[in-house]
Amino acid sequence: MSEITAKITPPQDFDTLRAAILERKGELPKRLTQVAAYALDNPDEIAFGTAASIAQSADVQPSTLVRFAQQFGFDGFSGLQLLFRARLRERTSSYEERLRALEQDGAALAESTTIFNGFIAAAHRSVDAIAAAVEPDAFERAVTLLANAATIYLIAKRRSYPISSYMAYAFGKLKVRCQLVGTSAGIDDDLLAMATPDDAAFAISFSPYASESAAQARTLAARGIPVVSLTDSAFSPLAECSREWFEVVEADHAGFRSLSASMAFAMALTVSIAEKRRRG
Amino acid sequence: MSEITAKITPPQDFDTLRAAILERKGELPKRLTQVAAYALDNPDEIAFGTAASIAQSADVQPSTLVRFAQQFGFDGFSGLQLLFRARLRERTSSYEERLRALEQDGAALAESTTIFNGFIAAAHRSVDAIAAAVEPDAFERAVTLLANAATIYLIAKRRSYPISSYMAYAFGKLKVRCQLVGTSAGIDDDLLAMATPDDAAFAISFSPYASESAAQARTLAARGIPVVSLTDSAFSPLAECSREWFEVVEADHAGFRSLSASMAFAMALTVSIAEKRRRG
C-alpha cells in the first residue's frame, strides 16, 4: 500500500490557500468541488461555523469537509478553518500579512530590523484601529466643546505628556489659548484652580493611569468644567468623568507602544478646534 | 430557595452588551471586572478563542467566564461569544464603508470629520514612507552607536521636542541613561559641555530648523561625540554633521503634520538600543 499523497505542507496564509483552491478546482471530485465553491463564496461561514453546520449549509457530509482539507495538506478540517479565522482577524489590518512576509526572511535580519518592522506594523494597526473607533459625531461634539472654551487645559502625565506638549506647541502657533498641566511638580493644582466653566479640559491617560490626571479631571468636572479625554480603555477613570471620550488602542510591539495613533488623533483635534474658531 | 436573579433577557447585539458591561463594571466582583476589562479590550480574542484559551489569557478560570456571561443573562459563555462573533462579521463591512466615505471626501461630512480622516490618511502615508526610507543596515549602525554610549543626549526643540521627551521617558523605564536637551533656557549648553566622546547624541529637527539644535549637534560632532539624527530633508543642517541620519517625511494635512511616523521610528530606536544593551 504505497502512499501516493506525499505529505504536502499546507498553505500558511489565506491568499495562498485561495490560490491553491482555484488552481485545483477543476481536477477535484464532485463533492469536493462543491465544498471549494462554498468555501470561497462563504468564507465567513467557514470561519465561524462548526464542521456539522457548515456541512449542512454546503449540503455535504462533515467527512467531506475533512477530506477537502486533507487534499490541501491539512491534518483535518480544523487546520484549514484557522486560516479562515486569521483572514477575518486581519482583514482590517492587512499589514500583518506584509509583516509576516518580512519575517519570513527574518532569520537573516538584524534584531533591530525586526523591531523596526514591528513598530511600523504596530503603527499601522493603531491608526487603523482609531480610524474605526472614533465616531464622527462624537468627534464633532468634542471639537465644538473645546472650540468654545476660553482656555483649554491640557492634562497629561508620563507617557501621554509628549502628546499634550505637541498640542500645546500647535495651539501656540494657531493662537489658541491653552495651558499645559502636568509639567513640573506643585503648580498644577494652582493652575487648575483658576479654571472656570467657560474653559474646558482635554485629558490624556493610558494604563497604568496616573492618579493625578484622573483626580484633576474629576475635580474639574465637578466644578462644571467640561472634560474631553483620550484613553485606552473604557475602564479608564477618565471615561466616567468626561463629556466625550475617545478610545485609542495603540498596538504594541514587544510590550512597548508608540504614540503614532494618538498623535494623529491629537493633531486632528487641534487643527479642527482652530478651524472651528476661525470660522466663528 | 427563592431565585433572586430573575431571568433577564440577554443583550441582543454587541453594542447593547458593551453598554451593559460598562454600566455594571463598578458593581462587579474582582474577577468578573477582570473579565469585563479583558473582553472590551480584546474582543477579537473572545470571538475566536475557546473558553480555556481565553481564560488563560485573561488570567481567570474558565468557570469565571461562564459566570460572567450568566451575569448578563446568557445561558453560558457560548451565548455571549456569539455576540462577539457577530460584531466581527459586521465590522468588516462598516469599516469598508468608512473608507469609502473617506474617499468620497466630504460632501455631507462635518469639517472635523474631513480633518480627522485627513490626518489618519497622512499618518498612514508617513508610516509607509519611513518604512521604505530607512535602510536596515544604517538603522543597525545607529543602534550600535547609541547602545555603546555611556549617556545618550537627546537634542530636540519645538516640534520635535515631544518625540525626544517620549524617548527620555522610555529610556528611563528601560534603565538607559540619557539626558534631555532642549527643555528650558540656558542650561542646555552647560549640560552638553559635560559630554565626552564616550557618549553619543540623538538629534531631531524638522524644517524650519531650530538653529540651536543644529549648532549644538555641530559642537558635539566637532568634539568627537557621535551624532545620530532624524530629520526631514537631506538639506537639513543636521545631516552633514551626523554619523548616521534618517529621513522621515511626515505627510501633512492642510499644512499640519502629526508626528506619527517619527514616533514609531523613535520607539523602534529606543527599544532596539535597550535590547542591544541587554544582550551585551
Added chain:
DNA sequence: GTCAATGTGGAATGTTCATTCCAATTGCGG
C-alpha cells in the same frame, strides 16, 4: 459486462470543550 479504483454517505470513536458542582477562600457585618 466485469473488475478495479476512486469517491461518497453515515455511523462509530475518541477528543476537546463548555458547563456544573463543590470545597476552599475571602470579605463583611455584628
Added chain:
DNA sequence: CCGCAATTGGAATGAACATTCCACATTGAC
C-alpha cells in the same frame, strides 16, 4: 473575633465536536 454570605478555584461531567472507518456507490478501463 466570629459567623455568614459572596466569591473563587479546580476537578468532574456530559455534550458537542472533528475525525476515522467501513460499507456502498459510481466511474472508467478492458
